[in-house]
Amino acid sequence: xxxxxxxxxxxxLLIGQSCQRKQTYFAYYDASVYRVxxxxxxxxxxxxxxxxxYKMKLDEQMNAVIGQNAEEMVKAKPGSPLTNWMADxxxxxxxxxxxxxxxxxxxxxxxxRINAVAAxxxxxxxxxxxxxxxxxxxxxxxxxxxxxxxxxxxxxxGGWPVSEGLQFEIRDSAAINILIQGxxxxxxxxxxxxxxxxxxxxxxxxxxxxxxxxxxxxxxxRDLLISDVKRKKVLTPNGQVRIKQTQP
Amino acid sequence: xxxxxxxxKQLGMGGMxxxxxxxxxxxxxxxxxxxxxxxxxxxxxxxxxxxxxMDGSRNAGLGGAARRAALIKQVRSEQExxxxxxxxxxxxxxxxxxxxxxxxxxxxxxxxxxxxxxMGNHDFDGGIEGFAKHWPTGGFDLLCANYQLTNTPLQGxxxxxxxxxxxxxxxxxxxxxxxxxxxxxxALYGETRYLDPIVHANKIAGILKNDEGCDYVICLSxxxxxxxxxxxxxxxxxxxxxxIDLILGGHTHTFLKEPTLVKGSDxxxxxxxxxxxxxxxxxxxxxYFERNKKGSCVSCKNLTVG
Numbered sequence: 257x258x259x260x261x262x263x264x265x266x267x268x269l270l271i272g273q274s275c276q277r278k279q280t281y282f283a284y285y286d287a288s289v290y291r292v293x294x295x296x297x298x299x300x301x302x303x304x305x306x307x308x309x310y311k312m313k314l315d316e317q318m319n320a321v322i323g324q325n326a327e328e329m330v331k332a333k334p335g336s337p338l339t340n341w342m343a344d345x346x347x348x349x350x351x352x353x354x355x356x357x358x359x360x361x362x363x364x365x366x367x368x369r370i371n372a373v374a375a376x377x378x379x380x381x382x383x384x385x386x387x388x389x390x391x392x393x394x395x396x397x398x399x400x401x402x403x404x405x406x407x408x409x410x411x412x413x414g415g416w417p418v419s420e421g422l423q424f425e426i427r428d429s430a431a432i433n434i435l436i437q438g439x440x441x442x443x444x445x446x447x448x449x450x451x452x453x454x455x456x457x458x459x460x461x462x463x464x465x466x467x468x469x470x471x472x473x474x475x476x477x478r479d480l481l482i483s484d485v486k487r488k489k490v491l492t493p494n495g496q497v498r499i500k501q502t503q504p
Numbered sequence: 505x506x507x508x509x510x511x512x513k514q515l516g517m518g519g520m521x522x523x524x525x526x527x528x529x530x531x532x533x534x535x536x537x538x539x540x541x542x543x544x545x546x547x548x549x550x551x552x553x554x555x556x557x558m559d560g561s562r563n564a565g566l567g568g569a570a571r572r573a574a575l576i577k578q579v580r581s582e583q584e585x586x587x588x589x590x591x592x593x594x595x596x597x598x599x600x601x602x603x604x605x606x607x608x609x610x611x612x613x614x615x616x617x618x619x620x621x622x623m624g625n626h627d628f629d630g631g632i633e634g635f636a637k638h639w640p641t642g643g644f645d646l647l648c649a650n651y652q653l654t655n656t657p658l659q660g661x662x663x664x665x666x667x668x669x670x671x672x673x674x675x676x677x678x679x680x681x682x683x684x685x686x687x688x689x690x691a692l693y694g695e696t697r698y699l700d701p702i703v704h705a706n707k708i709a710g711i712l713k714n715d716e717g718c719d720y721v722i723c724l725s726x727x728x729x730x731x732x733x734x735x736x737x738x739x740x741x742x743x744x745x746x747x748i749d750l751i752l753g754g755h756t757h758t759f760l761k762e763p764t765l766v767k768g769s770d771x772x773x774x775x776x777x778x779x780x781x782x783x784x785x786x787x788x789x790x791x792y793f794e795r796n797k798k799g800s801c802v803s804c805k806n807l808t809v810g
Contacts, residue, residue, distance in 0.1 A: 280795050389596065
């Protein structure tokens with residue numbers, strides 16, 4: 257009896273073992289990262305061959321000179337020749353194409369993707385470097401209070417590109433002494449402004465603009481800049497101070 | 505008892521004599537087999553076809569599809585099981601996108617044999633129609649579990665998830681996208697509807713683990729690594745869900761020296777990784793799976809969450 261008992265145990269153990277299904281466990285992982293730089297000598301020839309024709313056609317168009325830049329224009333806060341040019345070009349090109357006036361235009365500081373535009377040839381490729389994104393100009397009618405809210409936001413950022421129609425001072429991260437089209441800002445005023453859809457859609461902490469009515473111009477900001485260069489042929493930097501940082 | 509120990513010792517010695525010290529004898533004795541699956545991943549490549557131009561800027565000379573393709577082909581020649589993923593924002597950032605609408609990006613992804621990707625907000629920049637037009641060229645699965653795509657050109661084409669079988673291992677992969685409102689003009693994303701990523705991640709991870717019997721669940725996320733405010737990020741996603749083993753993220757262009765470990769809602773570790781942007785990095789994770797009949801794991805290492 258005792259012996260049979262042990263045989264039974266042994267047999268069931270063996271059967272149990274062989275019938276038991278294999279189980280899968282995640283055991284561990286090794287993480288590493290490849291830096292894709294010039295130390296990697298190898299470039300895939302098939303990939304290069306695929307890129308070739310696209311690159312050739314693209315370079316041809318991108319290297320096309322569309323105008324000249326008289327002097328280097330840099331991007332800086334609270335304002336600089338480059339930020340002035342961008343906001344002015346947005347305004348002027350829009351006004352010509354839409355045949356309506358804007359009181360002023362603004363763009364977010366991060367909307368200019370280049371730190372400086374060198375003197376000399378302006379190529380189409382340079383316009384794509386300045387503004388690679390497909391953002392369009394949006395037109396909004398804001399009341400004075402809403403304009404103040406937007407300018408306070410710009411002040412908190414230390415200054416954005418603003419067009420010639422707008423001047424103000426920053427004190428304690430707020431906009432003061434605001435002039436619009438040369439006239440003092442009025443809380444009950446009505447102002448027509450141009451801005452990138454990115455900002456109108458609430459980008460860069462402008463959530464309060466999101467629910468407000470707007471008209472999408474359908475005009476890409478980059479295309480507005482390109483038509484400005486083509487029209488003026490030569491850009492001359494405008495260093496006018498539009499936003500002034502004042503000490504409290 | 506001593507006989508068995510002796511046997512093991514001899515086996516070990518034999519291995520050393522043969523110069524095969526790396527062989528996992530312990531697992532072999534336990535009747536276990538080890539499968540290695542190599543995961544390669546990118547995010548936010550942003551149409552960076554060529555390396556950054558040599559203009560003295562910070563990223564000059566970095567990236568480039570031809571170098572990345574060479575790396576990927578090298579890894580494929582060395583490893584049996586390779587999966588290649590992208591976590592969105594394939595498009596936008598160089599004139600290649602503005603001029604060709606994403607055609608070349610997709611051709612190159614086909615050449616590199618990407619297995620799956622999720623959509624980033626900039627992948628809508630040519631309109632959802634633009635993405636739908638070029639995506640078939642890429643030859644990879646499109647995974648969007650929290651975008652409702654009814655009445656869009658991607659309806660019935662994008663999937664919630666997919667299951668890959670590599671050797672005896674089943675890996676479930678799904679994708680999550682970011683809230684589009686405020687990031688992308690509505691005209692571009694059309695009728696795409698953003699759904700709660702936490703709710704859908706829990707649902708899909710549950711399906712993959714319980715119904716599909718997956719051994720490992722990977723989430724391709726374009727939610728972003730981390731935010732100062734309460735916005736859903738990969739860190740939040742990991743902490744508030746269960747069933748996800750690995751999150752391959754994007755959107756915030758985050759360079760991580762090593763993956764981040766976060767405790768999921770069930771207390772289990774979730775691994776989060778992101779590979780910067782613009783193809784400057786190619787991320788790699790080698791996953792090791794053990795199969796045996798012992799009822800317990802021999803080679804498993806505990807993932808400690810700091």
